[in-house]
Amino acid sequence: MELDGKVSVVTGGGSGIGAACARAFVAEGARVVVADRDARSARAVADEISGIAVECDVRRKEEIEALVGAAEKAYGPIDLFFSNAGIASGVDPLETPLEVWQPQWEIHVMSHVHAVRAVLPSMLERGSGYLIQTASMAGILTSQGNAAYASTKHSAVGLAEWMSVTYHERGIRTSLLAPLGVRTPLLGDPNTPFARLAAGPIREPDEVAAMVVDAVRDERFLILTDPIAQKWIEQKAADPERWLKGMRRLQARLEQESR
Numbered sequence: 001m002e003l004d005g006k007v008s009v010v011t012g013g014g015s016g017i018g019a020a021c022a023r024a025f026v027a028e029g030a031r032v033v034v035a036d037r038d039a040r041s042a043r044a045v046a047d048e049i050s051g052i053a054v055e056c057d058v059r060r061k062e063e064i065e066a067l068v069g070a071a072e073k074a075y076g077p078i079d080l081f082f083s084n085a086g087i088a089s090g091v092d093p094l095e096t097p098l099e100v101w102q103p104q105w106e107i108h109v110m111s112h113v114h115a116v117r118a119v120l121p122s123m124l125e126r127g128s129g130y131l132i133q134t135a136s137m138a139g140i141l142t143s144q145g146n147a148a149y150a151s152t153k154h155s156a157v158g159l160a161e162w163m164s165v166t167y168h169e170r171g172i173r174t175s176l177l178a179p180l181g182v183r184t185p186l187l188g189d190p191n192t193p194f195a196r197l198a199a200g201p202i203r204e205p206d207e208v209a210a211m212v213v214d215a216v217r218d219e220r221f222l223i224l225t226d227p228i229a230q231k232w233i234e235q236k237a238a239d240p241e242r243w244l245k246g247m248r249r250l251q252a253r254l255e256q257e258s259r
Contacts, residue, residue: 001130001173001216004029007075009067011058011111012085014041016184017134017177017212020205021082023049024213030080033071037085058085058111059103068118080130080216081119083112084177088186090148101148108135108152112159120172127171130216133160134177137200137229141236144198144251164221175215179225182208193257198250201226 008025012018014036022032022045032051036042039055046053052074056067071078087107090096112133123129136143139153160176168174181187181199189195190202203225215223224230236243 001080001219002028003080003213003216006030006079006130007033007071007077008080008082009033009035009071009078010082010084011035011056011067011115012134014038014045016186017179017182017205017208018082018084019045020209021084021212022046022051024206024209025080026051028213031075033067033074035067058083058114059106061114061117064111064114065118068115077122077126078119079128080132081115082132082134082212083115084132084134085111086134086136086186088146088149090146092145093147096148104148104152105155108149109155109159112156116163120167123172124167124170129171130173130175131160131163132175132177132212132216133163134179135160137178137180137224137232140178140229141232142247144247144254145194160221173216173219175212175219175221175223177208177212177223178229179203179208179223180229182225193254197254197257200228 003025008030010018010022010032013022013034022034025032026049032049033054034042034046034051035054035056037057042053054067054070056063058064085107087104090100133156135156136153138150139157143150157176160174164174181195181202183202183204187195208225211223211225
């Protein structure tokens with residue numbers, strides 16, 4: 001898909017990857033709606049790119065429906081919906097309250113479901129549309145330290161794969177963004193043991209945005225942010241037991257350096 005003239009919605013668009021992708025989409029000629037729970041950040045990005053901003057808590061089905069309505073009123077039918085919002089609270093299951101798990105489920109999984117339900121019928125009627133869903137390499141491999149994040153991102157990967165299998169031949173394209181470390185508020189301090197040892201090569205948001213644009217142009221499903229991610233995927237698939245042993249060693253090193 002070429003982005004020129006396409007109506008695009010980006011959630012989590014007030015900062016990080018979302019903001020960078022909003023800028024990159026506009027540079028390609030798209031008309032962009034920037035959605036974020038932080039209305040001020042969304043407005044700042046929208047003003048910069050001459051788009052529109054919508055305050056949206058993606059956990060709420062009715063707010064995503066209102067976002068879609070606002071985008072359609074401003075620009076017309078949505079061609080591309082980028083479900084990008086994310087959070088990273090939580091640690092070990094024994095230490096993480098259940099109320100911390102629920103928002104991660106709602107943001108990392110159900111927000112994608114709400115978006116699909118809101119935009120897919122119109123896309124199917126037109127025989128075309130594009131869905132991008134942000135997961136993480138934590139959803140394909142795993143992630144030390146945060147069980148809720150890794151678990152819900154695995155669910156996001158499963159949903160995106162299912163959408164690609166089921167609707168591709170009906171004109172709906174799906175891409176899954178599975179980044180390693182990216183210098184955003186979600187990553188936090190790049191000098192922590194996790195960032196240094198486990199996050200992989202850390203990219204800038206603008207670099208990731210360029211990768212997303214290229215993937216959309218090629219209609220490619222999996223968007224990785226560094227070639228080493230593909231190597232790790234292949235190592236896990238080839239020998240899961242060896243891969244788990246290596247991850248346990250990394251976990252022990254992280255625990256040692258965090259003391």
